[in-house]
Amino acid sequence: MTIQRPRGTRDFLPDEAFQRAAVRRVMQDLLVRWGYQEVSTPTFEKLELFTIKSGQSIIDEIYAFEDKGGRGLALRPELTAPLMRMYVNELQNAPKPLRLHYFGNCFRYERPQRGRFREFWQLGVELIGSEKPDPEAEVIALAHDLLKSVNVPVDLHVGHLGLIRAILGRIPAGDRPAIMRFIDKKERQLLAEKLEEIKADHLGLDELIDLKGRGALDKAMDLAEELDRISSGGSSPAPEDAISSGRQESSSSDLGGSPSSADPENGRSARSDTVGGASSSIREGLEDFGELVDLLDCYGVEAVVDFEIVRGLEYYTGTVFEAYATGLGAQNQVCGGGTYHLAGLLGGKETSSTGFGIGFDRIMEVARVGVERPSPVVLAFVPSVRAEAIEAAKRLRRSFPVVLDVMGRSLGAQMKYASAIGARQVVILGPKEVESGELTLRDMESGAQESLRMQAIEERLCSK
RNA sequence: GCCGGGGUAGGGUAGGGGAUAUCCUUUGGGACUGUGGAUCCCAUGACCCGGGUUCGAAUCCCGGCUCCGGCCCCA
CATH class of the missing domain: 3.40.50.800 (Anticodon-binding domain)
Known part of the structure; x- marks a missing residue:
């Protein structure tokens, strides 16, 4: 018997390889026009780069191995962390903002199916050095234009995590995993029951995730103020607490005996000097988000405001967005991104960045660039x-x-x-x-x- | 990790407990060493892997691998 290629990998014959290169070329030309320079990083990295913010379930999907020197390595499962590692190692003193783009293969040990492979390609950008509405709008508009340039029809949804994190901060840590799960699975009935059970139905969570399209922003503002009133006097945790506890809950399933650092109580006492400004920072976040939505208009980008977008990644902090291609079946999310703070976690100066990744293999199923392979x-x-x-x-x-x-x-x-x-x-x-x-x-x-x-x-x- | 459906030459297929496994196409050679597509001839090339049942297995049974689709998950 002949040797077969490993499961979940693909060979690209001349016609397909040519099409992929053509689509890639169109997109990279556009990236260069927007001033995003290409960089590339190693195919494998230290395992810790990917586990630093993740739990066991994620490690299970990584192609990890030990080299002959006993070093723990991993084939990269995504490219944001490697890029930020590169930034922290070598580019921290470069002029800001830094506009970078990448195209590379990634590896995840998953069950292959349509639009999902064990070796797959991602194309993406990172704009490093700012988190204001302007860079966010630029990045989202760029994602939109990139997909348009290769004729991929998409629905673009943008959301903001500030408010949802604030609300989750007021829910007992042990109940968060179930709630996040219900949000993600769109199990509204179960979500409502659960909120009632733990007496959190007054926090506005179920209303929040229903907020979509026109007017969503104003209503979110109302919810934020209401949240303020409910929590009379300084019990709101700072956003950072909500983030860090969010990380723990999604990475471990046995929260019963997990370290109490996930408990908002601890964060509260440690940050008592900042609590007064916490809820107003939520409002500021929402105001910035509103400005972002206005800016997208200027770019001519149609986007649906959608507070249901939560993204799996724990390091996203504010604006998040996703694009779904029409006509792709189960794996229709072709692009996802947002604003995050990763440099600090990787040992660098705290820096905010905005970026996104596009699932190149998924868009190849619908992308059209209208060029034919020339024959010699x-x-x-x-x-x-x-x-x-x-x-x-x-x-x-x-x-x-x-x-x-x-x-x-x-x-x-x-x-x-x-x-x-x-x-x-x-x-x-x-x-x-x-x-x-x-x-x-x-x-x-x-x-x-x-x-x-x-x-x-x-x-x-x-x-x- | 779960569920369902598949796996016979490079591609597409027929068959099916018993003789040299069918056909189309592709590939190489020739008819045909100064002009392609057609035709003809020749050649190469396969029962996913392992075990079991059997006198005999590509066929039946079990396990595995793998492909497709759907879940779970998705940094």
């Missing part, structure tokens, strides 16, 4: 003038792709081969041509032939 010109020759044929091919290759027979075939067989590989033009070289100094150019579709000098052939075929 065949230079067919009579064996007696092989040396001259090699010389002629060398010259013509400066202008266009040329292939020469290497099978010792007759002229007729070379013509047959040219036809089989779809060559549109054949240049014929034999003793006659060598003598006259003019080559024969044959159009394979019409069968028309003419004698031309080398330069004329170059000009003719280049202009096509």
